[in-house]
Amino acid sequence: MIRTLLKEVKEYKKASIATPLFMLLEVLMETLIPFLMASIIDDGVNAGDIGHIYRVGGFMVAAAAVGLFAGMAGGRYGAKASAGFAKNLRESMFNHIQTFSFANIDKFSTAGLVTRLTTDVTNLQNAYQMILRMFTRAPASMICAMVMAFNINARLSSIYLAAVIILGVILFFIIRHATGFFQQAFPKYDELNASVQENVSAVRVVKAYVREEQETSKFQRASQNIYNIFVKAECNVIVNAPLMMFTVYTCIILISWLGAKMIVSSALTTGELMSLLAYCMNILMSLMMLSMVFVMISMSMASIRRISEVLHETSDLDNPAEPVYEVKDGSITFRHVDFAYKKDSAEPVLKDINLEIRSGETIGIIGGTGSAKTSLVNLVSRLYDVTDGEVLVGGRNVKEYDMESLRNQVSVVLQNNVLFSGSILENLRWGDPDAADEECEAACRLACANEFIQRFPDGYHTHIEQGGSNVSGGQKQRLCIARALLKKPKILILDDSTSAVDTATDGKIRRAFREEIPDTTKLIIAQRISSVQDADRIIVMEEGRIDGFGTHEELLAQNEIYREVYESQTQGGGDFDEPSGEASEEKARERSGEALDEKGRIERKRGEA
Missing domain, CATH: 3.40.50.300 (P-loop containing nucleotide triphosphate hydrolases)
Structure with missing residues (x-):
């Protein structure tokens, strides 16, 4: 399923490869900056070496500039790759639908195909961009920051490790629970699109029968269903942010408290403590970004399945291996x-x-x-x-x-x-x-x-x-x-x-x-x-x-259905859905009665005159 979708990257492979590379470069620069900052404080400010401050400060500015360039380039290539992937995916789906036989088309509703070509593809586009950028950046940033933190002080850095494990377990259950709701939500878009399509295409009938209120109610119900499901899903996902911030602040307090004691006992320098606090934010923010990537992927899984259904649907009408191209005649x-x-x-x-x-x-x-x-x-x-x-x-x-x-x-x-x-x-x-x-x-x-x-x-x-x-x-x-x-x-x-x-x-x-x-x-x-x-x-x-x-003559003589319908139509009405036999005779009697009534009215008028 995933392999089928990745085939649609096509000419955007270079952009797809360049994006994570630039993200890694950005992460390396971000990881380097707190290390340089610690050197400025410990070897420059505390030692009174202004030259060291200028030299290391210059390196920090250069690292920040390279990181800024890498971030901008990663964003640009990521947008190009994800938008191109979505474009190719839409084109492949549309072209594949053109190959469907009527039997294949009957399996999908029009509204369902429209939803797959629009909403579902947009979900995949967003997920693909998140994977190229955040799914590369977040783990790399967390690993690099963790390595640097353990290199500075393994004892204090164990706080990060414990926080990451606890948060990872909690986020797993949050995402797992929310995924079920997201899978229910996207099929509801089919109902919404069907309501809109039906209303717009039949707007003349709606207005002729003054059914605007009923159609509005139908649309509101479809919209409300989507709202209810997304509220349930978001209520699960939203727990992620406050839980993450609580963990961040807890880690900062613990590191500040324990780090201050270690500074007093000369087991840690002031610069190292500042680096650890910076790495704390890097690690936990990376974990938050990673959790949002998983949420986006869980949201897009339903879309992936729906799009794959279309791409994997094969037409039951195929050309033979050696087709005939010339139709001899119209027999x-x-x-x-x-x-x-x-x-x-x-x-x-x-x-x-x-x-x-x-x-x-x-x-x-x-x-x-x-x-x-x-x-x-x-x-x-x-x-x-x-x-x-x-x-x-x-x-x-x-x-x-x-x-x-x-x-x-x-x-x-x-x-x-x-x-x-x-x-x-x-x-x-x-x-x-x-x-x-x-x-x-x-x-x-x-x-x-x-x-x-x-x-x-x-x-x-x-x-x-x-x-x-x-x-x-x-x-x-x-x-x-x-x-x-x-x-x-x-x-x-x-x-x-x-x-x-x-x-x-x-x-x-x-x-x-x-x-x-x-x-x-x-x-x-x-x-x-x-x-x-x-x-x-x-x-x-x-x-x-x-x-x-x-x-015509043979059927009139030999076919009872044809003869009855012919007689009913030539007598002023009737078609193939008109009952025959007694119903036809009754209609004839009605027409005869109407004719006699009309004749009587004409004669009465003549008498009055």
């Missing part, structure tokens, strides 16, 4: 395909699917909500892998293709249309970055988008807000269709992508597809039978199975 074959989103699912979403679709065919796909229409087409572009059976495109199993090559030839307009902030042209060129303006306009004409784009003051340079919030649902759908067409795919999949388009425009789009791209295989998922009735063949899905497959 599609399903052979005894079963599919489940989770391997341990009790029942598959798709069950024993067998299909033969010829290249260039237009295939309609209809069925009720939850009948697995989208799951079926997701297997064509290998957004998911089948659980059992095989899917063939162009006569080859989709697992044999290079995934990028396959997806470039299978263009999908998803059910949830997404546009990105930028101009219309920039959004269209997601389909083909090198597309000329004329090609973009041709694709928009096919998708019936050119008409409304020309009405914009800036035309194709009109700015699209994030998520396409400044265009209507139908306009967004048509832009997404045009974007997909720019890829010039062999297979085009429209996943209910004209639901917000009026019937006349829907007909124009289908007619343009039939006339302009006859060689492209088109899979059209729809709820309206009018959107697919002129397709070459139509698939009727029911609970993950193919209930019918044929032309």
Whole structure:
């Protein structure tokens, strides 16, 4: 886990090595200064040697200057190394997430991934800087000061040793207890980010239903949870500071008292006592810094595990050793395909699917909500892998293709249309970055988008807000269709992508597809039978199975589900989620009753006239 993270240091290795070296140099200079100070007092002031005071004083100034330079250089390189480490870590996580299949992404929430890329990486950045600087400086300072103190007077210095052992044991239990709270805190950030994301993305719904107070309460609860956990953790950690200061002052009193007696008995000089007091502060302050490093590391352990989960997650979709880069044609074959989103699912979403679709065919796909229409087409572009059976495109199993090559030839307009902030042209060129303006306009004409784009003051340079919030649902759908067409795919999949388009425009789009791209295989998922009735063949899905497959006329004659829905829709309403049989008859009776009531009202008005 740690080794995986350290790989992200990369080009900042030199800065990472230079930081602790400068910290060691700073420690050596700090350790030298009290020793020189003792020499000034004992050999200079007490002996009345002004020359010795000047010489040793000059050495002290030089040592202080070198220590200052080393401290500044260590801080600079430490900041560079930690910030660079965090930058590389974010980039690696983001790039790794791009390789995830839909199945991998389903394991993480959006809010959880955002927290890992922000809060968790920041925790690691701070911990890494503390390790490079304080984790080197504190032990080195404590060891050097201890050696110098024992060199001066081993008897008095044993006080430091006892204090360090006692404090070390106490700090171990404090940190161990606080770590549990910190591990609970960071997952709570996921809940907080989820609350913010949900509220901001659905702000129109929140305001439409006047739910601001409820959303505020939800956010406050998530924020309060983080507050409560951090208060408990900090209440444990905060004991560290007063305990440390109590120990420091106790050591100073003991050394002053015992040292004064030793001076009187000539067993210790005044300069040596001053050095011991200085080393006392060095030793105990180093221990305090070391304790804060351990606290920071304990806080970051939860973040390390969460980040490692992302970096160690491997995509369940891999390119074969010798991938096929050329898709021969747009033919599609399903052979005894079963599919489940989770391997341990009790029942598959798709069950024993067998299909033969010829290249260039237009295939309609209809069925009720939850009948697995989208799951079926997701297997064509290998957004998911089948659980059992095989899917063939162009006569080859989709697992044999290079995934990028396959997806470039299978263009999908998803059910949830997404546009990105930028101009219309920039959004269209997601389909083909090198597309000329004329090609973009041709694709928009096919998708019936050119008409409304020309009405914009800036035309194709009109700015699209994030998520396409400044265009209507139908306009967004048509832009997404045009974007997909720019890829010039062999297979085009429209996943209910004209639901917000009026019937006349829907007909124009289908007619343009039939006339302009006859060689492209088109899979059209729809709820309206009018959107697919002129397709070459139509698939009727029911609970993950193919209930019918044929032309419009064949299904009307042979498929009960298709016929009932067709009749209900042509009579003025109904779709695949509408109950059939008695419910349809009841609706027909209601409509007949309404018509008779209206006829009676008209006749009464005529009589009154």
